[in-house]
Amino acid sequence: MAKIELSFYPGCSSQKGATSSNYLVSAQTMCEELDIQLNEIPDWNCCGASIGYGGGGELPRLTLSARNIALSEEHNKGQEIVATCAACWLSTREAKERLHEDEQMFKDANAALSEAGLKYEGEANVRHMVEVLVEDIGFDGIKEKVKKPLEGLKIAGYVGCQTNRPFGIAGESFENPMYLDNIVDAVGAESIPTYEKKVQCCGGALAFSEPEKSQEMIKGILEAAYDNGADMIVTPCPLCQANTEIYQDQINEKYGTKFKMPIVYYSTLMSVAFGRSAKDAALDGHVIPAKQLEEIANK
Amino acid sequence: MSDLNTSMIEKYRSSFLKEVEANVEEGEWVKMCMQCGVCSGSCPLGKHWDHPPQEIFMMIRANKREEVLGSDSMWMCTSCYNCIARCPRGLPITHIMHGLAVYSKRLGLTPKKQPTAEFSQIFWDNLMKKGRVNELKLGLSMNFKDGFGEGVKNAMANQKLGQNMMKAKRMNPMEAFGGHGVKSPGDLQKIIKKAQEIEESKIQAAK
Ligand code: SF4
Ligand code: SF4
Ligand code: SF4
Numbered sequence A: 001m002a003k004i005e006l007s008f009y010p011g012c013s014s015q016k017g018a019t020s021s022n023y024l025v026s027a028q029t030m031c032e033e034l035d036i037q038l039n040e041i042p043d044w045n046c047c048g049a050s051i052g053y054g055g056g057g058e059l060p061r062l063t064l065s066a067r068n069i070a071l072s073e074e075h076n077k078g079q080e081i082v083a084t085c086a087a088c089w090l091s092t093r094e095a096k097e098r099l100h101e102d103e104q105m106f107k108d109a110n111a112a113l114s115e116a117g118l119k120y121e122g123e124a125n126v127r128h129m130v131e132v133l134v135e136d137i138g139f140d141g142i143k144e145k146v147k148k149p150l151e152g153l154k155i156a157g158y159v160g161c162q163t164n165r166p167f168g169i170a171g172e173s174f175e176n177p178m179y180l181d182n183i184v185d186a187v188g189a190e191s192i193p194t195y196e197k198k199v200q201c202c203g204g205a206l207a208f209s210e211p212e213k214s215q216e217m218i219k220g221i222l223e224a225a226y227d228n229g230a231d232m233i234v235t236p237c238p239l240c241q242a243n244t245e246i247y248q249d250q251i252n253e254k255y256g257t258k259f260k261m262p263i264v265y266y267s268t269l270m271s272v273a274f275g276r277s278a279k280d281a282a283l284d285g286h287v288i289p290a291k292q293l294e295e296i297a298n299k
Numbered sequence B: 001m002s003d004l005n006t007s008m009i010e011k012y013r014s015s016f017l018k019e020v021e022a023n024v025e026e027g028e029w030v031k032m033c034m035q036c037g038v039c040s041g042s043c044p045l046g047k048h049w050d051h052p053p054q055e056i057f058m059m060i061r062a063n064k065r066e067e068v069l070g071s072d073s074m075w076m077c078t079s080c081y082n083c084i085a086r087c088p089r090g091l092p093i094t095h096i097m098h099g100l101a102v103y104s105k106r107l108g109l110t111p112k113k114q115p116t117a118e119f120s121q122i123f124w125d126n127l128m129k130k131g132r133v134n135e136l137k138l139g140l141s142m143n144f145k146d147g148f149g150e151g152v153k154n155a156m157a158n159q160k161l162g163q164n165m166m167k168a169k170r171m172n173p174m175e176a177f178g179g180h181g182v183k184s185p186g187d188l189q190k191i192i193k194k195a196q197e198i199e200e201s202k203i204q205a206a207k
């Protein structure tokens, strides 16, 4: 297959020393194996995520994303924009659609961008990495690259909200998406298609501002994974990953549970299954180590 | 009471619905709600909302201006997009909730110390400094937002979490000095300032 070239929007949380830096490392490894070349958008800025609305209002928020798209159109001409963070993908795609529908907004965003000599056209497609996997590579394409099937592992696919709604992955249902389960199967592990919390919200950014309320939901997500006999959870979203992993101690303390559930990315699974090292899969970046994956990687 | 609030009350005295349509992001959709209740049943933190989305839409039409704009319900929206995916009438409910929250804040009607309103502002200010979010400072300002004493207490409660994250190289204490950013934060700030001015002038024109 020919090399796929994409204009890459990594997002703040994947930068070195940030909460999902391990996502970036494993995604890069995965892309190397799949012959996908990621061309980072030069000088990209934060998209404001979903929570930025309360500080930024409408136009300033849309303009943040318009700047990223404009930079991509200028420097990575003709390439589709791809994001690994659900919130980055969502804000960027949402901004593009809003500026497309609303002519005044389009003009206003361009008036703002011209302050720094930038011009937004809104031609580039905005995609999530998962779309590239499902639509361009395909489950069979993933299967072909597997050198070390993740045999014997039972993995709950936690899709969460924003990779799934409002845009979602073409052909998948909002209520019961299957692509993550299909990826789990493709790398040789056992999926749990009836994992009932697969699209449950974890609280998102409100895990910061409303910790008790959010942790109650996170508890449900973890509990259901245990009830289904999962060895670990896999997710496509950096915030889902962080929220379900890093608060397990606090939840255990509050509810007397004994959660110790590893939470990994689809790119972690693929990096290991494609035969790469624990380091390339960024297994050292987990607060709760995924020991079974480490064993397979070190074999 | 803010001047903006007073003039909006005068201008739209007869219809809060019209006020919402003219000033709230995606507000023109409110009248399309058919009160089926699907959104309220889908809202993850719904049990904590005094007025879930369906009720808010009903209250807007019933002219319950103070109750809606002074409520902290819409600040509990997690942006999960359940409601949007399910609403039979296709209302962009998430954005209307965000829009109502921002509008209430503009008018000075948001309840004091609403934690998500505060966090949202802290997040925005953090990202505007360098163009990218500095997670360490974000965490610190959130911990310390209620003063030094509370801050130390919060930091102690999250100490183990922080140590775990540092061990996994997913939190970097050096971020407190400098950290990631765009090449020219000044340029970015100029762009956003302009966007804010345009948005502000639209609101003033609506007065
Ligand atoms: S959504 Fe999060 S990670 Fe993505 S750019 Fe925005 S703040 Fe950064
Ligand atoms: S599950 Fe949580 S982090 Fe993931 S998209 Fe939903 S709110 Fe955001
Ligand atoms: S789901 Fe849509 S139509 Fe039904 S109550 Fe909510 S907003 Fe109204």
Ligand code: SF4
Pocket: B039, B042, B043, B044, B045, B053, B076, B077, B078, B079, B080, B081, B082, B083, B084, B093, B094, B097
């Ligand atoms: S997007 Fe907001 S309003 Fe809609 S269901 Fe989720 S939390 Fe509720």
